[in-house]
Amino acid sequence: MKLNYKINGTGQPIIFIHGLFGNLDNLGVLAREYANDYQIIQIDLRNHGLSPWSDEMNYQLMATDVLALINELALDHIILIGHSMGGKVAMTLTQYIADLIAQVVILDIAPVSYASDSHNKVFQALDACFNAPVSGRSNMHNIMSEYLPEHTIQFLLKSYKADKWLFNFRAISRHYADIRGWSEIARYNQPVLFIRGGSSDYIIDEYYSDILMQFPYASIETVVGAGHNVHMAKPQDVIALINSWIK
Incomplete structure (x- = not known):
């Protein structure tokens, strides 16, 4: 599937991947921070924004969509930043293009299945x-x-x-079970930064073992006072953590 996207700037590419019911502008507060020094790529996932609609939707398909764009743009040394559902897409991509990825930042989501009534x-x-x-x-x-x-x-x-x-x-x-769910993927033996909202229940202490099982070199940082939309609640705190990670 050919995704809708917005691209700005030059340099090392950063792909921003939004969450459920979002669109490519949702991580704009972060994208603007890096627009002068990186190539910024903001995407609409399938069934969101201006990207095509499909009756099929799961993390393998969404990751494959993003991979097609990566190949189209001939990207390398990629920084992936994904929030919520977009974080799971980014995690799924690690099993397909580990050699093309430089850094991964996951915002307030864990590689686990969540309760069916959370939305x-x-x-x-x-x-x-x-x-x-x-x-x-x-x-x-x-x-x-x-x-x-x-x-x-x-x-x-x-x-x-x-x-x-x-x-x-x-x-x-129809595919909400796939979206809230998770299928274990191959271990990604490179560092990954997980940023959790201190007031969110998407990354609780019990999920740390699940994170480390699939991402054994993960670092988990907490932004105190932030909920699930941690990048909106405390953008400067999130930016500081990302800066220390990618720079």
């Missing part, structure tokens, strides 16, 4: 939106306000343009 309210809200007889941003906001806090609504509305949702909600719903 329950989001799915209820979006299902109500997709079944509503009305359209329009204000109507979508009002519908979601019955289920979700304002910050989550604003995040989702970033993917609502011209009275249309940019993500394939039906396909994502």
Whole structure:
């Protein structure tokens, strides 16, 4: 699948990979930090943003999509930075292109399967939106306000343009078990930086053994006071950790 992407700058490439229900702009606060010194590549994963939709969706397919773009752009010595679902895509890529990767940074996700109800309210809200007889941003906001806090609504509305949702909600719903799940991959015997939000439950202490089993040279850093969207809550803290890692 040919993914939609945005590319800026020159130098060593950094690929930014967004999370579930996101798009290529979601890691923009980080991408802007490195735009003067690196080649910045922000992508829309399948069924998100302006990339094509598909009835099929799992981490092997999403990683293969990104790999096709890497080959198209003839990239090498790549830095991968992935958040949440995008972090799992980045982890999956390590088993395919270890020789092309220079650094990997994973934002608040672990190589584990998560509880099936972790996005329950989001799915209820979006299902109500997709079944509503009305359209329009204000109507979508009002519908979601019955289920979700304002910050989550604003995040989702970033993917609502011209009275249309940019993500394939039906396909994502059908494959949610694949998205929240995880299949063990080959060990990646190179350093990987995991950055966890101190107030998030996506990387809890019990998951450290799972991380180290597949990424034995991983470093795990905590940003105190940040939740799952750690890069939005404490961008300068995250940037400082990334700088110390890649520089």
